[in-house]
Amino acid sequence: xxxxxxxxxxxxxxxxxxxxxxxxxxxxxxxxxxxxxxxxxxxxxxxxxxxxxxxxxxxxxxxxxxxxxxxxxxxxxxxxxxxxxxxxxxxxxxxxxxxxxxxxxxxxxxxxxxxxxxxxxxxxxxxxxx
Numbered sequence: 581x582x583x584x585x586x587x588x589x590x591x592x593x594x595x596x597x598x599x600x601x602x603x604x605x606x607x608x609x610x611x612x613x614x615x616x617x618x619x620x621x622x623x624x625x626x627x628x629x630x631x632x633x634x635x636x637x638x639x640x641x642x643x644x645x646x647x648x649x650x651x652x653x654x655x656x657x658x659x660x661x662x663x664x665x666x667x668x669x670x671x672x673x674x675x676x677x678x679x680x681x682x683x684x685x686x687x688x689x690x691x692x693x694x695x696x697x698x699x700x701x702x703x704x705x706x707x708x709x710x
Contacts (some may be wrong), residue, residue, distance in 0.1 A: 585620045592624050592633050593638055596631040613640035618647045 581589065587607045594600045614623075626646045630638045675683075 581614065581616070581618060581620055581623065583607055583610075583611055586614065589620060589623050589627070597625065597637055599637060610640050612642070615644045615647055618643060621649065622650070658687055 587602055590600065590602045590606060590610060596600060623643055626643050627638055629646075630642060
C-alpha cells in the first residue's frame with residue numbers, strides 16, 4: 581500500500597475504534613511496519629474481522645500476521661489442488677488390471693526361461709547351483 585492508502589486504512593480503523601486518529605506520523609509509522617504487499621481491500625476486511633471479534637486496538641502486527649496466515653492458507657489450498665489434479669491424472673493413465681496381468685505374465689515367462697540358463701561368475705566360470 582502507498583501512503584494515501586495507509587491513511588485511508590487508518591481512517592477506516594478509526595471508524596471502529598475512536599481511540600485511533602489519522603496523522604502523518606502514524607501513517608508513516610504504519611507504512612514502515614506493514615507488509616508492502618497487503619492490498620487495501622484485504623486490509624480493510626482484516627480490520628473488520630478484528631473488530632467483529634475483539635475490542636482491543638488493532639496495529640500493523642495484527643494485519644501482518646493475518647495477511648501472512650491468509651497467504652500461507654492460500655498456498656496450502658493451491659498445493660492441495662495440484663496434488664488432487666496429479667492424482668486424477670495418474671488415475672486416468674494407470675494401467676488396467678488386464679494390462680498389468682499381461683506384463684506380469686511376460687515377466688514370469690522371462691524369469692522361468694532364465695532358471696534353465698547357467699550363470700557365469702565374474703571370472704568366467706560357471707556358477708554352481710548352490
